[in-house]
Amino acid sequence: MKRTVLDYALKIRLPLTLFVVAVSVILTFYLSRAERDSVGYKPDQPIKFSHKLHAGQMAIDCQYCHLGVAKDRHAVIPSANICMNCHTVSRKDRPEIIKLTQFYNTGKPIPWKRIHKVPEYAYFNHSVHVNKGIDCASCHGDVKQMDIVSQVKPFTMTACLDCHRNPQTQLPYLKTVKNGPENCWACHR
Amino acid sequence: MTKKIDRRSFFSTFGKGAIITAVVSALPTKFISSIDRVSKKEKINIVIHPSAVKRTKKV
Amino acid sequence: MNDFRKSSDKLWKSLKDYNEDPEILNAKNNEFMEGVTDDFDSSKLSGLSRRKFLALLSASAALTATACTNYRDKGEIIPYNKKPDDVLPGVANYYASTCNGCSQSCGILVKTREGRPIKIDGNPDHPTSKGKICAKGQASILNLYDPERLTDPLVLRKKTDWKSVDGEIINALNNSQSSGKEIAIVTGEITSPTTKKVLNDFVAKYPNTKIYSHSLINDQQRRDAWMYSYGTDEYPAVKWNDANIILALDADFLGSEGSYIENMRKHTQRRETNGKIDFNRLYVAEGRMSVTGMLADYRFRISPDSQYEFVMALINELSSRGSSIVLDSNVKSKFGKYSSSKFESLIGKDKLNYLINDLNTNRSKSIVYAGDTLPKEVQIAVNFLNEILGNTSLYDYANSFKSLVKHSSTEEISQLVDSMNNGKVGTVIHFDSNPVFTLPEDFGYASALKKAALVVSLSETENESSAAGNYSLPINNQLESWGDAYVRGGIYSLQQPVIAPIFNSRQKEAVLLTWIAGNSSTFNEDIYHNYLMNSFNADIFSKMDTLADAKTFWYSALNDGVVNIKEKVQPNKFNIAAFNNLNDLSSSKDFTIHLHNNYFIGDGKFANNGWLQEIPHPVSKVTWDNYAAISPSTAKNLNVDSNDLLHIKVGNRNLTLPAFIQPGLADKFISIELGYGRTVIGEVGKEVGFNAVNLMSKSVQSSPFFFSNASVSKAGGKHELVSTQEQHALDDTFVKDFHRIRKIIQEGTLEKYKKEPNFLHEEKEKLFSITNEVKYTGNKWAMAIDLNKCTNCQVCVASCNVENNIAVVGKEQVSKGRVMQWIRLDRYYSGIPDEPIVSNQPMLCQHCDNAPCENVCPVNATNHSPDGLNQMVYNRCVGTRYCSNNCPYKVRRFNFFNYRDDFADSYYENDLTALVNNPEVTVRSRGVMEKCSFCVQRIMEARSDAIRDNRTLKGSDVVTACQQACPTEAITFGDANDPTSPVAKLRDHNLSYHVLEELNVKPNVTYIAKLRNTHSEEIL
Known part of the structure; x- marks a missing residue:
């Protein structure tokens, strides 16, 4: 039997298109979830404040x-001077605190x-x-x-x-x- | 056949023109030309006047 | 495609091929031509094939693309490094200071966020302004962020530094001093006693200095009159609230003259419809249509040149019925020849009789007041009339208007110009003044300046005077300055900077102090601060009866902004000789031209302020222009229409400007506002308006502000005047009185109200609704506007503009009806074109319960909140504009462009001006609809404070920007569900009504009908 255009369209193209569309929607939804609601975002900070x-x-x-x-x-x-309330004295030799003190002394705000x-x-x-x-x-x-x-x-x-x-x-x-x-x-x- | 070719070339030129117009109109020309202006200005310093006395009464 | 050739056909490429040349046969057998692979060395080839290269390229591009954008990145959050004690990000701070917008020096409270001033309001502690300021004060905050402010000292338009400038000028001053040349300091009106001290110190250091004080808008006529009448040039304030009858002669005391904010408040105390009704009656006799004229109960069209005869006629009539002072025969013969019959025909016999009877029966409880532009002869006559009537008990000497530095007379300024022309002037210092613009042409000041050796200008922006000089030195804006003001007796007002100078500008007094010290390095940020403190301690603190020490008292004074000092007041006796020796003025038959103050740009200093240029004129609703106002009949005689250019000629001075047909003007009379037509100014103010100073002259017969010998003719051409309201002819039958017929304006008279208090609600129909009513529990926000108190002053418009980040759109867009102001003041005329009755009405989003705009939004961007507000959600709006189409009040504004980007080539889209924006209000971009929000940001802030303090939110906790700004308290806002709140009571008032009530949209803005205090029960 000769294949008509409609045959071709219905049996092959339609399911294929639907499949591609469905997969891309589902993929985009789940892959972009992180961007949409930002759950799990854990950036590195300029000073390792714990x-x-x-x-x-x-x-x-x-x-x-x-x-x-x-x-x-x-x-x-908090601004740097709140940190310095304690850290002018406490642990002032640790590398992170030295970073903090440098920020504070040079007047640059911590980004x-x-x-x-x-x-x-x-x-x-x-x-x-x-x-x-x-x-x-x-x-x-x-x-x-x-x-x-x-x-x-x-x-x-x-x-x-x-x-x-x-x-x-x-x-x-x-x-x-x-x-x-x-x-x-x-x-x- | 020539009609089809003519039609084809007509619409293809139009199509190309439309795409080019769309792309050109979406280009950030104002932004690019203003980079120069913006970069010349220095940062504006907002400093509360050190001797200003804040109003403490409840308005 | 089928190959239609036969398989036996041979295909050939060249003749050689056809002929089966052996060379070709050989070539066909070899795949490659000879010598092709000679230089081929596979070991020398790059290991990267084309395929590999392309793959690598695309992969790295894709990787870079993903690596470059961390799509989760939310930027950075940057705190302070050392947080100032005073500041908590998100909480506003307030500072008390003084405004320098005009010479009234009202007390202000400046609201700052994170160190940036964002709003100026009145200081409630200031006894005269009592928490209110004018539109100029509200919008003056934009001047701090003007992108064309002078940022550095300029010498001949080239940037330089203060050290060299100081050095050069000190040299020049010393040279002028030693060579015997004059040093001229030209200032505006001096309102600060400490500035006066600095000037005196300057004169002490450089004795050749002469101080000249000149301002375009001044009250010199009144001061001169007072000097003649009472021996002092300090005149008292008027207790308007105690006056039963007020007669204002060409006096816009409620709109633009004197301390009009205070006058408005006091006047409306006698227009209260809540409680006991004790209205005053306002008679206005004027040539132009002013704000005060719009509010008049009876208005007479008497042009300024006829005012003298009018006052004399009144004196004649009233003195014959009794007098509080002794009148001898000399005096009687002076006024005896003036009869009131001339005015009977002009203003109507019955109206004139009303006036005379009212003034007669209300002796010592009424006031006759002459405007600032009237000559001193009229002012002296008015003083005499008040003496006869015993009205001097209404003079408030406790807070009289002080005069710190006397205005220079025309002789003194002519003397200066002569000295300049003769080369006798070494240095000219323009001390925050603009004499090239404000002095009349025939002084020849501008050309004389060229002959002065050195011209220094101290100003915030380049202006005509600084452009004509050598040095343009930037001075601090009022919000960056120290200062004080003593313009009213007993009220000492302090000015403190709320922000450190943004640019390399200096306090103008500090510049002088540096030059006095003779050394550039004496300057530091604090020299004027210290000078001011010392002066304060010496003059104010020493006279205070307080237990605090000087420092504490100083800080408390800065906190409050105002110090009340006790001053002995001594009213003087009237000098009758002043009246006897008056030169009689006569009215003219020719055209009279009246020049007067404008409403929003001062003497030109605010011409570059987009907000102020766009606020519509209170009467004509024209923006971005001034014009020659003429009456409808005069226009017909001259065959001119609005927008046609008129040529005005007074002597050898002339001016061409567009005409504007203003109903209610006197005939053969033209009124023009001063302050427009600035030439050396920023982009916004360039070519706005026409400079009426061109008509002024140094040689004047009576007052410099009007001329009676003018000739007016139609010039060719047109200039489009752009107005926010349609300008119909009043007798056009289609629109005649439509506002009354459609009940947009409902009014009554006091007589009718006394007889039938409920007359307004008699014909009220009961409206029914076919949908379910929504029940509002909790707060329901509503507003009530009392039309008895609204004067159309536009301060609410200015305040709303600042609070809600309203964009300036420019003249062309206003002509298309795209002005973006959320509140507008409508002005309606009824009656006949020559004697119209004017009604004012503020119109803003009514927050209708059955809002027609909410149903039609296709994306549900506008809906109703449970507390009664009609919400407009910008991020959901797609710009269909169906809501604006449906709004019966036409209060929705659409952003057809990103106006900050579109106006004047992105003039206000820069880092500096962006600082003026209120951070609590969204800045709207193109394509969204906006409208009044009942200041939802303030409602939310009050709600947040109530939750923090653990109390319920009351209606009185929220004050909208318009309500806060209205000088007459015409706007009341609050919770309609709270029966004790003022707004709930006003909703039930006898005189309350809603606009277009019959549409059943259930608006939440209630209007209280205006009652006119005429002698009849009908208005028309």
């Missing part, structure tokens, strides 16, 4: 360094690599979340156990809304918590 040592072992409170987290929108990466970033079209407000009792670990993971900080939770809008719509199950340690705002202008103003 949260495990400072926040975990030495139990320094998060808010000692991250000053703005309960006061205003930004959590604030930390940013890990957690909400896109610029969304205005995230730290103090509202912290003042409602939400623990740092609920979004940033167990930073106290991290030598090098990495992002462990996805920072997509879906992730935010999952918690906003269902805080009782997502944050079981809070006794009384209402749903977070769902309207656009809460974040996208």
Whole structure:
């Protein structure tokens, strides 16, 4: 029987196209997941600061360094002079501390690599979340156990809304918590 | 046959022209020409005046 | 394709081939020609084949591509190195200072973020401005970030450094001094007592120095009049809030003259519809249509040249009914010859009688006020009239208007020009002034400058005077300067820098101090700071009755921004001889030209400020231009229409500029605003407007601001005036009174309101909805605007522009209706073109509950929040513009271009100007729709603070930018669900209404109808 064009199209081309499309969509989805929600991003920092040592072992409170987290929108990466509060004296012969002191003395700010970033079209407000009792670990993971900080939770809008719509199950340690705002202008103003 | 060739060459020129226009219009010409301008300007220093007295009253 | 040749056919390539030449046969047998492989050495070939090379190339490219971009890279986050104590990133700091926009020197609070000033508002502690400033003050923040500011000292337009400049100028000053030549310092109006001290020190060091003070917009006529009448040139303020009747003569005291922010606040205290109604009545007699004229209950069209006769006629009428001062026969004969009959025909017998009766029955509780541009003869007559009526009890001597350095007279300036022409002037210093622009042509100042040995200009930007000189020295912007101000009695205001000088500029007083010291190295950043502190300790602190030490007191004064000092006030007696000796002025039959202050660019200093150029004129709504305003009947007589060029000739001075038909103007009268037409200025201000100083002259008969002997003719050609409102003819039947018919403006009179308080709601229809009503629990944001208080001053527009990063679009785009301001002030006329009744209405996004814009967005970029706001999400908007199409109020603005990129060749798209942006508000790019957001960034910030402090968010916690700026508190904002809030009460007010209520869009902006205080119950 002679093969018609339609035959050819239906039996060979169509399944082939569908297969290619499906594979590329699935591949792109999973391969780009890291880029889309940045889970697992663990860059090297200019100075090997270890949260495990400072926040975990030495139990320094998060808010000692991250000053703005309960006061205003930004959590604030600590400036060098906060580090030098202790490190003018403690461990000042270690190579990383020498790097730190050099930065401090030359007046150059330390260019930390940013890990957690909400896109610029969304205005995230730290103090509202912290003042409602939400623990740092609920979004940033167990930073106290991290030598090098990495992002462990996805920072997509879906992730935010999952918690906003269902805080009782997502944050079981809070006794009384209402749903977070769902309207656009809460974040996208 | 010539009609097909003419049609073909007509549309192929158009197609090429369209692609070239699209590419050229997408080129960052303003950005490239402004590299010169931007690189000449120095960094602007914003320094809070050391003797300024911040207002402490709740406005 | 089938091979149609027979297999036996032979194919041949050449004749040799055809002939079966043995050479060819041989060649066909060999694969290669002879000698082809002679130089072939396989060991010498590269090991990299073509195939391998291509593979390697593409693989390395792909690898580089992936390696180059770490797609997860989010950049860097960079903290401070040594964080300043005061600063927490994200939290704003406020600093108290003083504004230098005009000579009123209002107290300001500067809001800074991470060290950058981003907003200027009034200082609530300042007794006269009480937390409010004008549009110029609001938008003046852009001048700090002007890309064309002078950054370094220039000598003959070439960059140099301060050390050499100081050295050269000190030499020049010493030379001028030793050779007996004059050193002239030309300044604007001096408002700072410490600057005055520095100038005196300069004169002490270089005794040949003469100080000349000249400003284009001045109140010299009033000061001269006061000197004649009361023996002092310091005149008192007026207690407007205590006046039952106000008669303003060509006085725009609510719009552009004097301390108008204070005047507005005091005037509207008597326009309160909440609680007890105790309205004042405002009579305005003016030639032009000013903001004050728009608010008048009764308005008379009397041009400035007739004001003298008008005042005299009033004196005649009122003194015959009683007088608080003794009038002898001399005085009586002076005014006796003026009768009011001339004015009966001009303004109507009944209206004139109303005025006379009101002034008569409200003696000592009314005020007659003459404008700054009227000559001193009129001012003295007005003083006399107030004395007769006993209105002097309304003079507030506690905060009188001080005069630190007297304005130079025309004789003194002519003397300077003569000295310059005769080579007797060694150095001329322009001390933050622009005399080449502000002095009338016939002084010959510009040409005389060429004969001076050295001309130094100290200014923020290049201007006409610095371009005519040798040295252009950059001085600090007001936000980078130390200073003080003492312009009102008892109120000492301090100015502190909130930012260290961005460029290589210096404090202008510090420059003088360096030259006084005679050595360039005496300069450091602090010399004027220390000088100011010392002066403060000596003059202010020493007189204070306080337990604090000097340093603490200084810091607390800087914190507050204002020090109240006790001053003895002593009102003087009126000198009746001043009245007796008046030169009588007569009105003219020719054209009168009136030159006056503009509303937004000062004496030209703000001409390069895009925001201010784009704010529409309060009356005509014209942007980016000035014009010659003429009345409709005069226009008909001259056969001109708006935009036609007019040729105005006064003596041998002339000016050609476009006409603008302004309803309500006096006939045979033209009003032009000064300050436009700057030539040496940045890109924004270039060729904007026409310079009316060209019509001024040094030889004036009465006031330098109006001329009665002008001739006006139609010149050929047109100049397009761009206005944000349609300019219809008032008697066009299609649009006549449409705002009243469609109930956009609902008004009443006080008489009607007293009789029937509920008259506005009598005909209200009940509206029903076919959809489910949404229940709003919690906060529901709403706004109420009181039209009794709105003066169309545009400060709300300026404040919104600064707060929300509104882009400047330029004249051409405004002509297409693409102005980007989120709030606009509409102005409607009703009545007849020659005597219109004017209504003002602020219009902004109404945040409708049933918003017609929300239903039609194809991508759901605009929807409603649970607290009552209509949300506009920029990152979702695709630019369909269906929402703007549906909006009945037309308050949505679309970004047709990336205006920062498009305006004036990306003028405002640079690193410096980008610093003025408010970091809490998105900067919109091309293709998105924007509109008023009820300052959602402030709502969110207040909500965040409430959560931090563990309290509920109240409506009074949030103050929108427009509400904060409005000098009359016409705008109220708050929570409609809170029954105790002011806005909830205003929503239930007798006079409340919504615009286009019948559409049932349920707007959340409530308007309180205006009540006019006329003698009748009907408006028209």
